[in-house]
Amino acid sequence: MRTRLSLAAAAVGALVGALAPMASASATGPDVPSGLFTSPSSGADCGTSAPYTTIDNTDISLRGTFSDPAGGVLSAHFKIWPTGYGTGADVADTTISVVSGSVGTLVVPRSVITQLLATDGITGNGTFSWTARIEHGSLASDWSAECHFVFDGVRPTPPSAVSPQFPDGSNGWPANTGQARTPGTFTLSSGGVSDVVAYAYSTGWDPTVRTVTTTAGASVDVTLTPPSSGSWTLTVYTLDAGGNRSDSFIYRFYANA
Incomplete structure (x- = not known):
């Protein structure tokens, strides 16, 4: 069973209940998340193809637009793991609430990034994959294409x-x-x-x-x-x-x- 790590989550427009009318999931289900990007930037197309962009030792935000034709409040489901691994405790698996049609943001602290690497015996630098999907009631979209970036957690020695x-x-x-x-x-x-x-x-x-x-x-x-x-x-x-x-x-x- 994959371990759910405690992550700092923020969703743009993700105030639930009072800010968005309740709606039933559409018959076809929610759309696959679109416009995925990483902050700091992981380059064109969210790093779907190598070579991947290197990001320094900082917190990392995973973002995308989450929509369902039926509208309402959705669950944005994120998964992030060291590339080539991702079979157990090295997966951060987190869901946040987001209003349909808005951008959802998951902030992954650098401490979590380094913990995921350490779980797989990696120190310093490592490549990461992440993906997202939308869940609405009993329906869910397909997972998005995987985004990638390289995390560099080591400062250079003085010159x-x-x-x-x-x-x-x-x-x-x-x-x-x-x-x-x-x-x-x-x-x-x-x-x-x-x-x-x-x-x-x-x-x-x-x-x-x-x-x-x-x-x-x-x-x-x-x-x-x-x-x-x-x-x-x-x-x-x-x-x-x-x-x-x-x-x-x-x-x-x-x-x-």
Whole structure:
């Protein structure tokens, strides 16, 4: 028997009884849910075909439009599970109330997402499938086509930075360092985190955060020019494919006059 997990559920327009007239289920039954989508977005067509969109370590909303020709208050039935599994306790099986013709929303906390993965022995990242159907009285629609997304529950480790022109000054002013108003090359590295897709950086003389993209966590070079002599900092963090952000790394260096 599949375990029903406790999920935070919200249905747009799902106030029952007083807000919608009672109606009997139509003879043909309710329609298959339409307009299914995930928030954050899982891409075109709700991720029905690979490659699937990666979503970061956050709560995830499952949404769709639920209708029956007879109108009234319906039950929107959602199921979500790690793709390739879904045979028991690794299925979140939840029903919410929704007024016919409106959008129903089921919020799946990230704690539930990670619990589903852990049930199947998966840590960190995992692909999910979900589907929905409409139930009205004794009748039910067919299940919708399956939606998919990849959940990335792991933040990248902090990056690093080095510069041959402006060496590390964390232990004080180096004997040999570059001059102010002279460009230097700074190499940003992800520490081997293969799903890093971008570095974001700013400097002590310019707080504007700039982003440079990368592939598979490869190192990148940026050129920076300290405007005057003295102590300066370069602050860097990384973003992975799911949008998870690492802690910042601060590189301190000095420029000669």
